Amino acid sequence: MNRCVLALPGAEAAAGRLATCLAALLGRIESRRFPDGETYLRVATSVAGSEAIVVAELRRPDARIPGLLFLADAARELGASRVGLVAAYLPYMRQDARFREGEALTSRSFARLVGTAFDWLITVDPHLHRYPTLDALYEIPCRVVAAAPAIADWVREHVVRPHLVGPDAESEQWVREVGALVGCPWTVLQKQRRGDRDVVLALPELAGMAGRTPVLIDDIVSSGSTLAAAAQRLCEAGLEAPVCIGVHAVLSAGATDRLAAAGVSRFVTCNTLRHASNAIDITPGLAQAVGALADVGTAAGPPGVA
Ligand code: R5P
Numbered sequence: 001m002n003r004c005v006l007a008l009p010g011a012e013a014a015a016g017r018l019a020t021c022l023a024a025l026l027g028r029i030e031s032r033r034f035p036d037g038e039t040y041l042r043v044a045t046s047v048a049g050s051e052a053i054v055v056a057e058l059r060r061p062d063a064r065i066p067g068l069l070f071l072a073d074a075a076r077e078l079g080a081s082r083v084g085l086v087a088a089y090l091p092y093m094r095q096d097a098r099f100r101e102g103e104a105l106t107s108r109s110f111a112r113l114v115g116t117a118f119d120w121l122i123t124v125d126p127h128l129h130r131y132p133t134l135d136a137l138y139e140i141p142c143r144v145v146a147a148a149p150a151i152a153d154w155v156r157e158h159v160v161r162p163h164l165v166g167p168d169a170e171s172e173q174w175v176r177e178v179g180a181l182v183g184c185p186w187t188v189l190q191k192q193r194r195g196d197r198d199v200v201l202a203l204p205e206l207a208g209m210a211g212r213t214p215v216l217i218d219d220i221v222s223s224g225s226t227l228a229a230a231a232q233r234l235c236e237a238g239l240e241a242p243v244c245i246g247v248h249a250v251l252s253a254g255a256t257d258r259l260a261a262a263g264v265s266r267f268v269t270c271n272t273l274r275h276a277s278n279a280i281d282i283t284p285g286l287a288q289a290v291g292a293l294a295d296v297g298t299a300a301g302p303p304g305v306a
Contacts, residue, residue: 001081003290004047008056008068013274014283015055018086021287024053031067039067041074048079053086053290054118059250059273061091065113072117084293085118086286088145088272089248090134093127111137122289124272124282125219125247129170143293145285147247147270148174152181154268154280155215159243163212167191167201167230174217174247185212189230199229206237214242221246221269224255228262241265249275 003024007015009031019026027045034040052075056068068085075083092110095103114121120141126134134142155162155178162184166175168191179186187209190202214234216227227244234242241263249269256277259267268279 001294002050003053004045004050004080005053005055006043006045006047006071006075008054008064008071010064010274011055011057014057014086014088014271017271017281017283018053018055018286018290021283022053022290025050027052029071039070041067041070043071043074043078046078047075050080051294052076052080052083054083055086057273058087058089058091061110065110069113069117082119083117084120084122084290085114086122086290088124088270088282088286089250090121090123090126093131094129096130107131107137111139114138115140120293122286122293124270124285125174127220141293143289145282145289146177147272147280147282147285148177149181150270150280150282150285151217151245151247152178154245155182155184159213159215161212162215162243163187163209165189165214165216165230165234165242167216167218167226171218174219178217185209189233191226191229193226197223197225199225201229201233203233203237206234206239209239213240216242216244216264218245219247220250221248221255222250223252224258227264227267228258231259231262231264235263243268245269245280246277247272249273249277251275 004027005015005019005024006027030042030044032040072083092106095106098105122143124145125147131137164175164179164186166172166188172188175186192200216230231242244264244267246269267277269277270280270282271278
């Protein structure tokens with residue numbers, strides 16, 4: 001089946017990289033806002049009979065969700081045989097429980113919306129906390145690309161004698177996996193969040209880190225408070241200024257300043273969301289996942305890839 005990669009506005013560079021990696025056609029999209037704020041979209045490349053692969057960058061998703069749904073619907077109406085979504089950063093994963101009566105369970109609502117518009121979904125390290133896997137949330141076939149191998153390659157190339165540090169229990173999965181791939185030690189700190197930008201961290205015994213470069217790794221860097229608090233504690237303990245690695249550069253206002261003020265020597269991220277800190281390319285993993293989903297839901301293979 002022919003593939004046509006379509007960029008949601010804002011994801012042109014990511015779509016171009018993916019199309020190159022897949023040797024697929026890069027479709028042309030025209031979009032603008034009408035004076036009243038509504039969205040105009042045109043798929044200017046024929047997708048009839050093709051698998052349309054929509055690439056979306058979903059930082060600040062509320063402004064992008066209508067366009068996402070319209071583009072998928074347009075591709076289907078224009079004859080695409082299947083429509084898949086590559087959203088390297090998957091938003092709306094954090095409201096994964098109803099903490100107060102009446103709250104919208106937006107993780108489920110968003111998953112239902114995406115599930116009605118797309119045939120499959122590929123993402124990178126979704127923020128899974130109360131859901132054990134993405135399949136517990138999404139009913140369409142999903143494939144999760146792990147950022148750890150690409151992060152490990154970067155650490156191997158750029159850091160001498162690294163000691164990986166996860167700022168909280170949830171980050172253990174990355175430091176454990178990257179540590180095993182690089183063959184270096186790792187440590188996990190204990191985090192207590194007291195507010196959106198107020199984080200307190202407990203340091204364990206640090207003797208084993210002397211003479212090594214601390215490399216902090218977290219999945220989402222939003223306000224930067226978690227990594228900044230961890231970096232500050234490590235510097236106060238007399239360790240070398242840490243390198244910080246984030247998978248998803250969500251980065252709300254002031255985040256990079258917060259990291260610099262905390263003494264971070266270098267801040268790099270995966271290119272799941274565009275930012276000057278992008279230094280780790282996850283496109284090959286995304287392309288491989290597209291290949292793995294190729295037969296899902298067709299006569300050549302059953303649905304249900306996880
Ligand atoms: C939390 O569980 C996540 O893994 C990150 O630690 C968190 O989202 C980072 O947020 P911030 O940069 O605002 O501290």
